[in-house]
Amino acid sequence: MSIMTKQFIMxxxxxxxxxxxxxxxxxxxxxxxxxxxxxxxKCSHNLSKIIAECKERANGKxxxxxxxxxxxxxxxxxxxxxxxYDLDMKTAYKKESFTERITGTGPVSxxxxxxxxxxxxxxxxxxxxxxxxxxxxxxxKGYNIILGSRIKEIxxxxxxxxxxxxxxx
Numbered sequence: 695m696s697i698m699t700k701q702f703i704m705x706x707x708x709x710x711x712x713x714x715x716x717x718x719x720x721x722x723x724x725x726x727x728x729x730x731x732x733x734x735x736k737c738s739h740n741l742s743k744i745i746a747e748c749k750e751r752a753n754g755k756x757x758x759x760x761x762x763x764x765x766x767x768x769x770x771x772x773x774x775x776x777x778x779y780d781l782d783m784k785t786a787y788k789k790e791s792f793t794e795r796i797t798g799t800g801p802v803s804x805x806x807x808x809x810x811x812x813x814x815x816x817x818x819x820x821x822x823x824x825x826x827x828x829x830x831x832x833x834x835k836g837y838n839i840i841l842g843s844r845i846k847e848i849x850x851x852x853x854x855x856x857x858x859x860x861x862x863x
Contacts, residue, residue, distance in 0.1 A: 695787070695807060696780055702806045703778040705815055706741075706770055712822045713744040716758075719829040720751035728855045735859055739775050741767045756825060763818045769805050770815070777806065 714734045721730035737743040745767060748758045759767070777783040787795075787802040794800030798808050805811050 695783070698807050698812070699777060699780065699783045702812065702815075703775070705812070705819060706775070709741060709767075709770070709815070709819055709822065710739060710744070712819065712826055713741060713748065716822065716826050716829055717744055717748050717751065719826065719834055720748060720756075722751065727851075728858060731855050732859050732862065740771055742771050756829065758825070759818070759821070762814075763821070766811065766814060766818060769801070769811075773801050773805060777802070 714737070717734050717737070718727075718730045721727075733747060734744070737747060742764070745758055745764065748756075752758055773786070777786055783802065783806065787800075787807075790800035790803055795803050798804050
């Protein structure tokens with residue numbers, strides 16, 4: 695169970711990163727990088743909120759996810775990120791009813807230790823990777839050139855965004 699939990703958490707965090715990349719890639723024309731970062735940060739670890747924000751920003755131009763994918767995302771959100779700790783995951787598993795464990799419908803048995811759910815999650819992740827590439831190709835591709843002489847300037851700018859966002863929260 696510990697190995698499956700670690701695999702689940704790695705995939706869950708990867709989902710969060712790719713969804714936030716899509717969210718920022720779909721930033722509004724009048725939105726600064728700092729503002730887009732703050733929106734992504736306010737979603738915290740809630741994948742459903744990130745998807746909702748992506749859908750709003752996509753304005754019907756991109757299909758963010760299917761109903762089945764969103765239902766899986768909601769199951770993942772119910773677990774939270776606390777299950778990344780072995781004791782918390784085992785405690786959550788012990789709280790499941792006998793029926794939930796046998797039928798694989800509990801929050802842990804139906805997500806973390808359900809191999810089919812994990813496989814679907816991997817496919818969802820790959821969908822989001824392809825979507826992020828489409829968003830990049832359509833909206834950001836022209837902005838990918840960074841001269842080596844500007845790296846310090848860009849790094850300082852990114853750090854100022856992060857610092858400013860931390861002060862706001």
